[in-house]
Amino acid sequence: MTPVLAVENLTVRYPISGGVDLTAVDDVDLSIERGKILGLVGESGCGKSSLGRVIAGIQRPQHGRISIDGREMSDRRRGDDARLVQMVFQDPASALNPALTIGAMLRELLLVHSLVTDRKAADRRAAELLDSVGLSEELLERRPDALSGGQRQRIGIARALALEPRVLIADEAVAALDSVVKKSVIALLSDIRERMGLTIVFISHDLAVVRRLCDEVAVMYLGRIVERQPTDRLFEDPKHPYTAALLRAQPRIGERLDLVSTPALIGDPPSPIELRAGCSFASRCPSVVEICRTTAPEAASSTDGSLVRCHFPLSR
Amino acid sequence: MSVRPVLSVQDLRVSLSEARRELVHGIDFDVFTGETVGLVGESGSGKSLTLRSICGLLPDGIVRSGGVVAVDVDGSGQVRDGADLRGRGLAMVFQEPMSSLNPTMRIGDLVTIGPRTLRGLSRKEARSRSLELMREVGIPDAERRMRAWPHELSGGLRQRVMIAMALATDPKILLCDEPTTALDVSVQDQILRLLMQLKENRGLSMVLVTHDLAVVSQVCDRVIVMENGLIVESGLTNEILNSPRHNYTRSLIEAAQ
Numbered sequence: 382m383t384p385v386l387a388v389e390n391l392t393v394r395y396p397i398s399g400g401v402d403l404t405a406v407d408d409v410d411l412s413i414e415r416g417k418i419l420g421l422v423g424e425s426g427c428g429k430s431s432l433g434r435v436i437a438g439i440q441r442p443q444h445g446r447i448s449i450d451g452r453e454m455s456d457r458r459r460g461d462d463a464r465l466v467q468m469v470f471q472d473p474a475s476a477l478n479p480a481l482t483i484g485a486m487l488r489e490l491l492l493v494h495s496l497v498t499d500r501k502a503a504d505r506r507a508a509e510l511l512d513s514v515g516l517s518e519e520l521l522e523r524r525p526d527a528l529s530g531g532q533r534q535r536i537g538i539a540r541a542l543a544l545e546p547r548v549l550i551a552d553e554a555v556a557a558l559d560s561v562v563k564k565s566v567i568a569l570l571s572d573i574r575e576r577m578g579l580t581i582v583f584i585s586h587d588l589a590v591v592r593r594l595c596d597e598v599a600v601m602y603l604g605r606i607v608e609r610q611p612t613d614r615l616f617e618d619p620k621h622p623y624t625a626a627l628l629r630a631q632p633r634i635g636e637r638l639d640l641v642s643t644p645a646l647i648g649d650p651p652s653p654i655e656l657r658a659g660c661s662f663a664s665r666c667p668s669v670v671e672i673c674r675t676t677a678p679e680a681a682s683s684t685d686g687s688l689v690r691c692h693f694p695l696s697r
Numbered sequence: 698m699s700v701r702p703v704l705s706v707q708d709l710r711v712s713l714s715e716a717r718r719e720l721v722h723g724i725d726f727d728v729f730t731g732e733t734v735g736l737v738g739e740s741g742s743g744k745s746l747t748l749r750s751i752c753g754l755l756p757d758g759i760v761r762s763g764g765v766v767a768v769d770v771d772g773s774g775q776v777r778d779g780a781d782l783r784g785r786g787l788a789m790v791f792q793e794p795m796s797s798l799n800p801t802m803r804i805g806d807l808v809t810i811g812p813r814t815l816r817g818l819s820r821k822e823a824r825s826r827s828l829e830l831m832r833e834v835g836i837p838d839a840e841r842r843m844r845a846w847p848h849e850l851s852g853g854l855r856q857r858v859m860i861a862m863a864l865a866t867d868p869k870i871l872l873c874d875e876p877t878t879a880l881d882v883s884v885q886d887q888i889l890r891l892l893m894q895l896k897e898n899r900g901l902s903m904v905l906v907t908h909d910l911a912v913v914s915q916v917c918d919r920v921i922v923m924e925n926g927l928i929v930e931s932g933l934t935n936e937i938l939n940s941p942r943h944n945y946t947r948s949l950i951e952a953a954q
Binding site: 424425559560561563564586588589626627630631632634635636637640644645647648649 | 739740837851852853854881882883884885886887889890893894897908909910911912914915916938939948949950952953954
């Protein structure tokens with residue numbers, strides 16, 4: 382089966398002062414089957430948002446290929462290609478035009494992309510879209526500032542769905558929401574996947590949310606995917622020492638912080654400006670040995686799509 | 698645990714100064730020496746306003762419209778109002794270390810403000826005190842980092858700088874407003890460890906505002922749950938998290954699992 386989304390050898394660099402580059406995404410391969418929700422996790426600066434933005438086509442990679450349904454996307458997506466991947470952003474307040482009512486915003490989108498033929502059809506479709514994200518069509522007359530955070534994020538999702546995408550990129554889409562609202566938006570994303578068979582890349586630093594929502598999880602560190610596994614396996618039996626450390630650092634209800642134990646991770650990730658030889662996690666890895674500092678490990682993948690990039694993967 | 702509270706909040710009311718709309722409706726709680734008390738609730742519950750009114754740092758247009766914030770810094774029984782202490786005895790750690798640190802000042806100058814202005818140390822004394830503080834909060838290579846700008850540091854290091862600034866006046870009570878919310882889990886783990894170590898070493902009392910019940914579970918001795926400007930439930934952390942009595946608390950716990 383052709384994956385809905387296939388990314389090959391994707392690299393994203395940002396020029397910074399002094400003629401040097403910051404490598405945000407370093408030669409990443411990634412593919413997702415239709416109707417799956419893939420969690421993309423990692424610490425700030427690991428490149429997860431850059432990867433998401435490049436897949437969505439709002440930013441160009443330095444090199445690499447992105448295919449949707451087996452068809453390669455050009456760097457400049459035109460026509461229907463521009464609709465295929467849509468994003469839901471973290472802060473819906475700044476992602477929605479404050480001057481437009483929700484109805485006007487959706488109508489414009491639908492008409493510009495020729496998804497409806499006239500204004501009347503646009504209004505009908507806009508009402509349907511609100512219904513599909515669990516909102517009353519009365520909100521069509523309102524502007525974003527008259528909505529709650531949870532309602533705005535549902536509008537952000539409706540806006541993305543309006544374009545009938547194949548892939549949805551949700552970048553920290555529930556990070557700014559209170560826990561109860563967060564839970565309902567997560568349920569909505571899960572429901573949308575069920576109903577529409579939509580494929581979702583769910584970028585998050587919140588492992589608890591990822592565990593609840595995602596089918597699979599890819600862990601990024603310093604621009605690379607270091608591990609990918611089905612969600613349950615990743616949480617129960619992490620193979621990469623970095624994944625294991627992230628899981629250990631996650632606080633849980635019912636557990637006291639134990640000051641005698643060593644911290645899960647010490648210090649910060651190394652600079653993405655001067656990438657050194659060897660494994661990128663070597664400087665913080667609890668089980669580092671000599672080869673880790675000199676030789677970067679290859680990604681070892683298995684037939685089910687699991688992957689680990691470590692010389693000495695953990696065993697249970 | 699002494700019988701006299703180090704901080705006693707009685708019938709605290711916070712209001713919008715213009716509209717006279719009350720946001721916190723007369724709440725009471727005590728904090729004892731060496732305790733960590735969690736103040737939890739959703740956005741708009743009044744938890745941050747409560748914390749800020751303890752030290753008189755309410756945002757513009759919002760005032761304390763009633764009640765008492767009695768702070769007994771040295772345990773003598775002589776209480777003073779928290780708002781009058783201005784950094785002596787009480788210190789605050791904010792959520793967003795990037796927007797809370799003056800971006801036009803070097804780290805060394807930022808950390809030196811407290812020792813210079815509030816403790817009246819000479820420039821040289823203040824500098825060596827600042828270095829001590831930066832080492833105490835685990836900033837590696839502190840001497841060199843004195844010359845750095847806030848934007849050159851990672852989020853975790855910036856939060857350590859803010860904690861060093863808060864410690865500059867040897868506070869007895871640390872007021873923390875979502876101190877780890879903007880941080881990655883691994884850095885959150887490090888910062889929570891640091892706060893707990895400081896608490897032990899310095900005998901601090903701590904009030905921690907957070908929406909994260911897992912963090913509460915990790916570090917708080919007691920927890921106070923707020924909803925719409927009122928305390929709906931309070932008690933020992935284990936008891937509240939294991940057998941919440943109030944529906945609102947129950948929904949928070951359920952949503953967090």
